[in-house]
Every structure is written in structure tokens, then in C-alpha cells.
Amino acid sequence: MSTLLEVSGISVTFDGFRAINNLSFNIGNAELRAIIGPNGAGKTTFMDIVTGKTRPDEGRVIWGEKNISLLKMSESQIARAGVGRKFQRPTVFEDQSVFDNLLMALKKERGPFDVLLYRRSAQDRDKVHALADEIGLSAELPRKAGELAHGQKQWLEIGMLLAQEPRLLLVDEPAAGMSPAEREHTTNLLKEAAKTRAVVVVEHDMEFVRRLDCKVTVFHEGSVLAEGSLDHVTANQEVIDVYLGR
Ligand SMILES: Nc1ncnc2c1ncn2[C@@H]1O[C@H](COP(=O)(O)OP(=O)(O)O)[C@@H](O)[C@H]1O
Ligand SMILES: [Mg+2]
Numbered sequence: 001m002s003t004l005l006e007v008s009g010i011s012v013t014f015d016g017f018r019a020i021n022n023l024s025f026n027i028g029n030a031e032l033r034a035i036i037g038p039n040g041a042g043k044t045t046f047m048d049i050v051t052g053k054t055r056p057d058e059g060r061v062i063w064g065e066k067n068i069s070l071l072k073m074s075e076s077q078i079a080r081a082g083v084g085r086k087f088q089r090p091t092v093f094e095d096q097s098v099f100d101n102l103l104m105a106l107k108k109e110r111g112p113f114d115v116l117l118y119r120r121s122a123q124d125r126d127k128v129h130a131l132a133d134e135i136g137l138s139a140e141l142p143r144k145a146g147e148l149a150h151g152q153k154q155w156l157e158i159g160m161l162l163a164q165e166p167r168l169l170l171v172d173e174p175a176a177g178m179s180p181a182e183r184e185h186t187t188n189l190l191k192e193a194a195k196t197r198a199v200v201v202v203e204h205d206m207e208f209v210r211r212l213d214c215k216v217t218v219f220h221e222g223s224v225l226a227e228g229s230l231d232h233v234t235a236n237q238e239v240i241d242v243y244l245g246r
Helices: 043-052 076-081 096-106 123-136 150-162 179-192 206-212 228-236 237-244
Strands: 003-014 017-028 034-035 058-065 083-086 170-173 198-202 215-219 225-226
Touching: 003 043, 017 043, 017 198, 017 225, 034 206, 043 170, 043 198, 076 083, 083 150, 096 123, 096 150, 123 150, 123 179, 150 170, 150 179, 179 198, 179 206, 206 228, 215 228, 215 237, 225 228, 225 237, 228 237
Parallel strands: 034 198, 034 215, 083 170, 170 198
Antiparallel strands: 003 017, 003 058, 215 225
């Protein structure tokens, strides 16, 4: 598997506290990866660095076949290069229909005059229907996004991110506040999404991580403590000690 994202030797210090400590981490094209680790391990800060929100004090973050440094790019440039990020609070347009939310999110390669000529093309409609199918909201397309259940809103936001055609999707604690059925749907959705792009999921719920059935990276004190299958890492004595607070 070729490498899509290569993080090497990054460190970040906040007020003298090393939140990320010489972290190295790779993700391949179309790979599904779970990141676990105790609170404060640096999982969210890692996503902040990849998306350009936080700048590391040292280290490299290299992207794509052309080995571009993400550290020289702005947050919007990084997003345009193909990194999508899902935040915990959904940012859907509540007064708009599910259909319109997805339609507005579609990636557009427009020239200067295309905006004037823009019509809801059959192609766009097909894309919206395909996305709705992928996130399991086909039956909800006419409904206002504000009427959706918590889990459905999260899926809509994932759909809106997928509409941007990212090559890497970063998802921080997607299962928070979800019912067991919603969690199961979310794992299926992320597994499906990872068939055509890389998906990195931070999640505390071990049942959720088990269902993802993917390689797991354990973060601790800002670096990688262990990596491998969930069974492999949870059998690691250092990982057990960290989780038991020893
Ligand atoms: N902007 C910030 N300013 C100061 N400290 C921060 C900032 N962001 C994160 N931290 C600290 O860095 C550590 C790692 O945080 P975080 O990446 O949120 O951990 P995780 O997501 O694994 O729970 C924590 O101790 C947190 O308090
Ligand atoms: Mg976090």
C-alpha cells in the first residue's frame, strides 16, 4: 500500500507541556485506521496538525505522491488538497433539506461564468442520490436537516464531507451520544467510505473499534505506544498498564 500521509518526528509544546512528542505515523491510500489512547494522549492535536490548525514545533507532515509538505499550507489549502475533517458538532444547515445540504456540499470545478449558467444538473442529482444511499439517508432527502435525529445529522455531515471527495477523512469520536444501532450504522458507513479513500477514526468505544476491524494505533503522551490489530494492541502489557493508569 502506498503512503498517503507521512508524519515524522513531530512535537508540539503548549505552555511547556509536550502534547505531541516526536510522533511518527503513516497512513496508506484507502486505508481505514483507528486511533485509541487515554484522554490527553494527543489524538485531537494530531488531527489539528494534519489539518493545519496547529503548527508543530518540529517534524514533517508529507502528503500524496508528490510528497508535498502540509506544514507550508493554510487550513483551506489543506482542505482543497483532499483532507476532510469531521467535528463532533454537526455543521449542517438546519433549515435546508437533506437533499439541498448534500447538493450544496458537492465539489464544484467551476469557471468564472459557470456560476451564472449553473443549473441543478442531472449529474448533480445523481451524485446526491448516490451520497444519500451511501450514508443511509435516501428516505430522508426531502426532510429539513434540523428534523433529523442526532445520529442522522452526523451521517449527513459525513455525506457532506464525502461530497467534497477527500482523499483522507479524519473523524474524531463519531460514536459519542449515539445509540447502539446508530453506532453500528456508523461503523458500516466508515468501512464503506474507506474502500475508496483513507479514513482515520479516533474513538473510545472499544466495541466500535472492534467492529471497524482495522489496524489500530495507540497514542500515549503524544507518541505511538503500539500498533496492530485490536487484539494485538490490547494484549500489549504497556497498553494495559496505560489503560489501568499504572
Ligand atoms: N490549544 C491548546 N492549548 C493548550 N493545551 C492544549 C491545547 N490543545 C491540547 N492541549 C493539551 O494537549 C494534550 C493533548 O490533548 P488532545 O490532543 O486534546 O488529547 P486527546 O484528544 O487524545 O484526548 C492535553 O493535555 C491538552 O490539555
Ligand atoms: Mg480528543
